[in-house]
Amino acid sequence: MTLIDGKAIAQQVRNEVREQVAEWVAAGHDAPGLATVLVGDDAASAVYVGNKQKACAEVAIQGFDHRLPVDATEDDVKRLLHELNADPKVSGILLQLPPPKHLDGPKLTEEIAPGKDVDGLTPISTGLLHKNLPGLRPCTPLGCMELLKRHDVDLQGAEAVVVGRSDLVGKPISALLLQANATVTTAHSRTRDLDEVCRRADVLVAAVGVAHLIKGDWVKEGAAVIDVGMNRLDGKLTGDVEFDSAVERAGLITPVPGGVGPLTVAMLLRNTLQAAKDAA
Ligand SMILES: NC(=O)C1=CN([C@@H]2O[C@H](COP(=O)(O)OP(=O)(O)OC[C@H]3O[C@@H](n4cnc5c(N)ncnc54)[C@H](OP(=O)(O)O)[C@@H]3O)[C@@H](O)[C@H]2O)C=CC1
Numbered sequence: 001m002t003l004i005d006g007k008a009i010a011q012q013v014r015n016e017v018r019e020q021v022a023e024w025v026a027a028g029h030d031a032p033g034l035a036t037v038l039v040g041d042d043a044a045s046a047v048y049v050g051n052k053q054k055a056c057a058e059v060a061i062q063g064f065d066h067r068l069p070v071d072a073t074e075d076d077v078k079r080l081l082h083e084l085n086a087d088p089k090v091s092g093i094l095l096q097l098p099p100p101k102h103l104d105g106p107k108l109t110e111e112i113a114p115g116k117d118v119d120g121l122t123p124i125s126t127g128l129l130h131k132n133l134p135g136l137r138p139c140t141p142l143g144c145m146e147l148l149k150r151h152d153v154d155l156q157g158a159e160a161v162v163v164g165r166s167d168l169v170g171k172p173i174s175a176l177l178l179q180a181n182a183t184v185t186t187a188h189s190r191t192r193d194l195d196e197v198c199r200r201a202d203v204l205v206a207a208v209g210v211a212h213l214i215k216g217d218w219v220k221e222g223a224a225v226i227d228v229g230m231n232r233l234d235g236k237l238t239g240d241v242e243f244d245s246a247v248e249r250a251g252l253i254t255p256v257p258g259g260v261g262p263l264t265v266a267m268l269l270r271n272t273l274q275a276a277k278d279a280a
């Protein structure tokens with residue numbers, strides 16, 4: 001059994017991005033810029049945004065940290081997003097989700113210019129993904145693929161099961177696995193016999209948000225298990241997979257924390273550099 005070290009792989013990716021940013025700047029271009037937009041004062045979201053800004057600084061991407069009050073209106077957010085769309089120093093824009101309840105996150109996301117959509121969540125980016133055309137892909141799904149790639153997991157003809165079908169995670173992961181020639185099943189809350197479906201998986205991705213939903217004996221012997229879930233259980237961060245029992249059967253598995261999470265941030269940096277290059 002191999003434990004996937006997400007922190008170490010994320011560090012490798014960040015080192016690569018730092019070198020590529022340095023080359024880009026040395027060639028006479030402006031440093032790429034990432035604008036994060038946080039509406040309200042949700043503590044967890046503030047931590048995530050803070051991590052993203054720190055990661056930018058580390059690779060010499062310019063960070064623009066925008067905070068709007070919890071009572072900001074739809075027009076306030078749209079106005080800021082439009083300003084950022086027009087600002088040549090801003091290569092990428094990330095609207096932290098979810099916003100306060102009175103705002104519609106997916107609808108506001110649509111205001112982001114497709115070329116600056118480093119989260120890969122606008123309908124244009126989604127369309128490009130599903131047509132396998134060049135574009136910006138969502139960061140967490142990219143991070144999952146990077147982990148599989150760096151561990152040489154053969155996806156050709158592999159049985160992949162993704163549990164979860166959200167626009168942010170489940171659906172785009174399924175699309176990327178399909179493009180990599182896996183045979184993909186996307187399971188969700190209405191899926192019958194979820195345990196049996198999971199047992200088929202050579203590659204099992206859990207993106208649900210229910211602590212320890214996926215039991216150890218649902219894991220096929222030797223499978224690669226990617227746990228995207230981030231759940232608080234008894235004050236501790238834990239995944240969607242019952243790790244202690246799954247580890248007995250998996251060939252390869254991500255821990256939570258220290259698995260997919262760090263890759264999400266690293267892929268955001270890579271996307272920001274890509275956006276800057278595509279805009280030049
Ligand atoms: N590591 C990282 O970087 C990131 C981690 N996350 C984490 O990933 C998890 C998923 O996030 P997200 O996709 O946004 O969550 P959503 O709540 O948007 O989607 C959850 C999905 O899981 C399905 N589901 C819910 N309950 C069950 C069940 N009992 N059995 C089978 N399927 C079920 C839902 O099905 P249905 O569609 O039928 O309702 C839905 O498709 C969360 O824990 C989140 O915190 C999210 C983003 C990044």
Ligand SMILES: Nc1nc(=O)c2c([nH]1)NC[C@@H]1CN(c3ccc(C(=O)N[C@@H](CCC(=O)O)C(=O)O)cc3)C=[N+]21
Nearest residue numbers: 095096097098119139230257258259260261262264265
């Ligand atoms: N527009 C938008 N884009 C996102 O990508 C987005 C979002 N909104 N809203 C919320 C989710 C969640 N998310 C995480 C990113 C990194 C970690 C992460 O770095 N986790 C670390 C440490 C976590 C900790 O210790 O608290 C780990 O797993 O090791 C977790 C979760 C991005 N999201």
